[in-house]
Amino acid sequence: MTASYSILVVGTLDTKGNEVRFLRDRLIVAGLTVTVVDIGVLDSPLFQADVSREEIVRAAGESIAELVAAEDRGRATAAMHRGLAAWVRERRARGFREGMMAIGGSAGTAIATAGMRELPIGVPKLMLSTMASGDVRPYVGTSDICMMYSVVDFTGLNSLTSTILANAADAMAGMCGRRAPLPEVSSRTLLAATMFGNTTPCVNRVKELLEDRGYELLVFHATGTGGQAMERLVVEGFVKGVLDITTTELADELVGGVLTAGPHRLEAAGGKGVPQVVSVGALDMVNFGAPETVPSKFAGRLFYPHNPAVTLMRTTPQENRELGEMLARKLNRAQGPVVLLLPLRGISGIDHPGKPFYDPVADKSLFDALRANVGPNVKLVELDRHINDPEFAEAVADEFLKCAEVSSGFSVGTGATPGVSA
Incomplete structure (x- = not known):
């Protein structure tokens, strides 16, 4: 079967040349086209790469000679990190259709995944790493990188490493060539929505209503990471409309929870002019891990054990006022149509009479701040409903359809699926 993708095999050929050669040879035997990329710096490569370390370093505006003379591993790693990302980005712009697999320890993993993150979502990416059994968020980010743990360090070929390398190569071959046909790509316009367990009934109903109207x-x-991934797809042009029902990541960013999406959350759709309908789902909560991980400065606050690994903390009236001001500032900068819907009877599944986070004073502080600060470009809709009431979901869907009608160039059936045009 003809390969869907050629494969970039990335590694430090000075320290892991034998392992990279093993991967290359196994992929070639599988009938795939392979390009070896050398990201080593300090010592001579064990064999000649298809893409030299000099070419990668030039993409970062550096020279191998200067890096070698400096004998600074940190500087060399940083240069390769920038260089590989720039090199892959340039090839993507020229229309190359390539998957990528790599092998590495901590430095090699950081460098290789910087390149992988420049590839489109949907393109095969596999990182065989000594770091894959820990926190991989810095490496994966919002991309669809497959992380495979190496179990042992790479210090040459032996019976164990050969088996693990073979499995990795076969997995990559399966993703890139020996595979069943992909499902038929939908031509429906792609929309994005945000959800938490505490807003699931609302989002499920909105999904049902809009998919009945021909959207996906x-x-x-x-x-x-979920919010960041959504906004990446907005920026890359895959998503044509946003239903940001669950903006809870803003609370983690403001208060110091573990599920923040960073300071620029809720800015992508506005910056791209993408129509968006926004609500305040789960802004009543800040997320932490197990109870013993909650910082001591929050002693005395109201907590709810969502599960053994997740502890929720109720936001205060003051925090809700600040959240309202933050949300308004972001929406006021939107370049496209934006609607803000407020569910006046509660903003999450546990913010309801008789539920643990029911706090009308805190909710009112949020609503008042939004009323006082949203600009004339934001259509403000208030409903005397809970966020999970069917009527609220129906209002969200209706407002989005109105946004779509007034958006220039927006029509059902003009979407794209990530990765298919890479």
Whole structure:
């Protein structure tokens, strides 16, 4: 079967040349086209790469001779990190259709995944790493990188490393060539929505309503990375409309929870002029891990054990006022149509009479701050409903359809699926 992608195999050929050669040879035997990229710096490569370290370093505006003379591993790693990302980005712009696999320890993993993150979502990416059994968020980010743990360090070929390398090569071959046909790509316009367990009934109903109208809705779990991933797809042009029902990541950013999406959350759609309908789902909560991980400065606050690994903390009236001001500032800068819907009877599944986070004073502080600060470009809609009431979901869907009608160039059936045109 003809390969869908050629494969970039990336590694430090001075320290892991034998392992990289093993991967290359196994992929070639599988009938795939392979390009070896050398990201080593300090010692001579064990064999000649298809893409030299000099070419990668030039992409970062540096020279190998200067890096070698400096004998500074940190500087060399940083240069390769920048260089590989720039080199892959330039090839993507020229229309190359390539998957990528790599092998590495801590430095090699950081360098290689910087390149992988420049590839489109949907393109095969596999990182065989000594770091893959820990926190991989710095390496994966919002991309669809497959992280595979190496179990042992790479110090040459032996019976164990050969088996693990073979499995990695075969997995990559399966992703890139020996595979069943992909499902037929939908031509429906892609929309994005944000969801938490505490806003699931609302989002599920909105999804049902809009898909009945011919749209395709991608739902992102608002866990920090989820919000970032959604906004990446907005920036890359895959998502044509946003239903940001669950903006809880702003609370983690403001208060110091573990699920922040960073300071620029809720800015991508506005910056691109993409129509968006926004609500305040789960702004009543800040997320932490197990109870013992909650910082001591929050002693005495109201907590709710969502599960053994997740502890929720209720936001205060003061925090809600600040959240309202933050949300308004972001929406006021939007370049496209934007609607803000407020569910006046509660903003999450546990913010309801008789539920643990029911706090009308805190909610009113949020609503008042939004009323006082949203600009004339924001259509403000208030409903005497809970966020999970069916009527609220119906209002969200209706407002989005109105936004779509007035958006220039927006029509059902003009979307794209990530990665298919890479």
